[in-house]
Amino acid sequence: MGRVICAGLGPGDPDLMTLKAARAIGTAKHVAYFRKEGRAGQARRIVEGMLNPGAIEYPMEYPVTTELPFDSPGYIDALAHFYDNWANRLATLAATDDVVVLCEGDPFFYGSFMHLHSRLQGRVPVEVIPGITGMTGCWNATDTPITWGDDVLTVLMGTLPEDDLVRHMSDADALVVMKTGRNLPRVRRALERAGRLHDAWLVERGTMPGQRIARLTEVDPQDVPYFAIVLVHGHGRRPEIAE
């Protein structure tokens, strides 16, 4: 009997994958990954050249959304059906062999794998291999500590209402804002209202080819960055002390 092994790929640079994930990926007979229809997919791109030459690939293509809003009941149903089907297929494969599912970043940190993880419980053994989160790759790209001393770090989604963003941004020392993209104008307004805009950085494609690091104030407001995270570094609530 096999297992479903979800391998966290880390922030994008293949060299920042763990020893454990690299070994699982290099020896897997079955490799599955999420992608949009018609795209190569970021997860698959990260492992280029690392797969066993005989590996069988299973691109798990998200349902097409052209005709339905992301948050409509119709699309949410389509997505549930999609996860149900893939959970069934992976469970069938794992009845005889290990199957490796590729996941960007860390699988348990805002990862899509959780929708398969919950559906596979009690059916086949599931193992998750942690990865470096995308945000960790991004703050490393700025070559500056994100937090020290007693700093409070808050991680926010750019999809949140503006007033919620402002409240959290005002109360934390260090900030990470994910799901930016088309939400960037709102994120920017919230940072300005919280008095944090001038300390904010945009990191696009952190640790990957085409990486860009810019002060958010210098980013064109019309720009819709891809794989981008907004960061505000902490400054240490007091000198760090040895424990």
Added chain:
Amino acid sequence: MGRVICAGLGPGDPDLMTLKAARAIGTAKHVAYFRKEGRAGQARRIVEGMLNPGAIEYPMEYPVTTELPFDSPGYIDALAHFYDNWANRLATLAATDDVVVLCEGDPFFYGSFMHLHSRLQGRVPVEVIPGITGMTGCWNATDTPITWGDDVLTVLMGTLPEDDLVRHMSDADALVVMKTGRNLPRVRRALERAGRLHDAWLVERGTMPGQRIARLTEVDPQDVPYFAIVLVHGHGRRPEIAE
């Protein structure tokens, strides 16, 4: 001319180190690491068996604190002097060879290396290799997603005043509390006041031998856990949608 390379070691399991860090550590001629006087040190323990047999080791022992409180001006001075001295020694070594500094977790996330990083700027090239943070190792140990959907995650230090802890704990979906140890009773009271105590987990020595996972309500209040993090998982502010 060499470099000072800070290698993030990840959460504790050596197999969760990155390919890049493992390569730097396995080939280094000079290897430095922080530890308390008279202790083996957690960072050194993680790389046991991985060092080049000819490597020269530099244990950087924190000044002894028996006679001074951690936050006294005397101790802060001793610590500054300690970092100054080691920055000088590492810069001297790096004039001719690469030196690898071992750091648990991710070096830019509450890491002590930042005190050397700032002192080395402009003197020698410094490279930092990201690692999986300790908290990522801990939430993976619980085999449950820490965040999904639009969850807000806040990272807090157990050293903060109780009212600050309560305010942050009440306003976030998912929580990570670090620097627990002797602060655990206050962390527990704050979680109770915020109505989050019954969802809180204690993870001690996450991903390491002797790992322990327990509901915080079931931990003896007299217990002072070591290398421990308190976690509260998010439940998803709304169904996650594909982007």
